[in-house]
Amino acid sequence: MAKRPILILPDPVLRMVAKPVGAVDDRVRAVADDMLETMYEAPGIGLAAPQIGLLERIVVCDVATEEDEEPRPMVLVNPEILSVSEETKVWEEGCLSIPDYTEEVLRPAAVRVGYLDRNGERQEIDAEGLLAVCLQHEIDHLNGVLFIDHLSRLKRDRVTKKFIKQAKLVG
Ligand code: K1U
Ligand code: ZN
Numbered sequence: 001m002a003k004r005p006i007l008i009l010p011d012p013v014l015r016m017v018a019k020p021v022g023a024v025d026d027r028v029r030a031v032a033d034d035m036l037e038t039m040y041e042a043p044g045i046g047l048a049a050p051q052i053g054l055l056e057r058i059v060v061c062d063v064a065t066e067e068d069e070e071p072r073p074m075v076l077v078n079p080e081i082l083s084v085s086e087e088t089k090v091w092e093e094g095c096l097s098i099p100d101y102t103e104e105v106l107r108p109a110a111v112r113v114g115y116l117d118r119n120g121e122r123q124e125i126d127a128e129g130l131l132a133v134c135l136q137h138e139i140d141h142l143n144g145v146l147f148i149d150h151l152s153r154l155k156r157d158r159v160t161k162k163f164i165k166q167a168k169l170v171g
Contacts, residue, residue, distance in 0.1 A: 001037045004052040009098050009146070009163040018048075018055045018142045021077045024120035028058065032075040032118060035060045040071075044096045046134040048141030051097050059115075059138040063130045076115035079139055082124065084108035091133045093147045101159055105150045107136050 007013055021028055031054065039047040039060055046061035059076040089109040094102040110128040113135050117123050127135050137147055148156045 001033045003041050004034050004038050006038065006042065006047075006051050006096050007053055008167070010160065010167060011097070013050055013053055013055065014097055014141070014146065015144045016050065016055055017144050018050050018057045020057050021116070024077050024116050024118065028056075028077060029075075029118055031056070032058055032060055032077075036062075036073050036075075039096075042096050045130070046138045047096065048138045050141055050144070057142050059135070059142065061131070061134045061138060063134055065130070075118040076113070076135075076138075077117070077120075079113050079115040079135065079142070081136070081139060082112040082114050084112075085110035085128075089133075091130070093133065093137060095137070095147055098146065098148065098159065098163065101148075103148070103151055103155065105133075105147055107133060107150070111136060113139070 031049065035047050035049065035052060035058065038052060045063050045065060049056045049058040057078045059079055060074065062071055062073045064070060064072045085108045087109040088106050090104045090106050092102050093105045109132065111132050112124060112126050114124050148159055
């Protein structure tokens with residue numbers, strides 16, 4: 001396993017649409033393991049492959065955030081939202097590609113997600129709470145969508161400009 005660098009806004013890769021994975025093989029499992037290591041090290045509760053520069057539809061997450069909880073790593077290949085609840089909920093979101101910025105986002109409170117697991121077997125999960133938020137956030141990443149796109153244009157433009165300025169200063 002290896003920790004990979006995380007791309008930061010305004011990296012253009014973060015705005016691209018990732019391609020479906022053809023087969024869940026050892027290469028895909030190795031990418032997922034690298035993504036889990038990168039996520040735990042960050043630390044974060046989720047990570048999508050485009051955030052490490054890979055335009056493939058792979059997501060990892062672990063929403064066991066309490067110190068006394070056992071880790072619950074999940075690998076989702078080609079995840080898709082099958083249905084969403086009418087009920088919505090506001091959560092404070094952050095993003096490892098937009099460091100040190102959080103904002104409240106309104107999303108469906110519960111989702112059903114279909115995906116391939118690390119053995120290539122088709123699974124469906126009904127998610128609510130933090131897992132529902134995390135899966136929606138990560139699947140957005142696969143479509144080049146960032147959580148700031150769910151905010152007002154004013155807030156989105158303000159944070160985007162700040163990160164463009166920082167990127168120019170760094171290099
Ligand atoms: O995709 C990402 O950028 C990861 C992101 C996922 C996420 C956070 C909050 C709501 C929805 C999705 C993060 O993990 S940001 C870091 C974070 O939330 C966290 C870090 C340590 C402990 C608990 C949470
Ligand atoms: Zn993110």
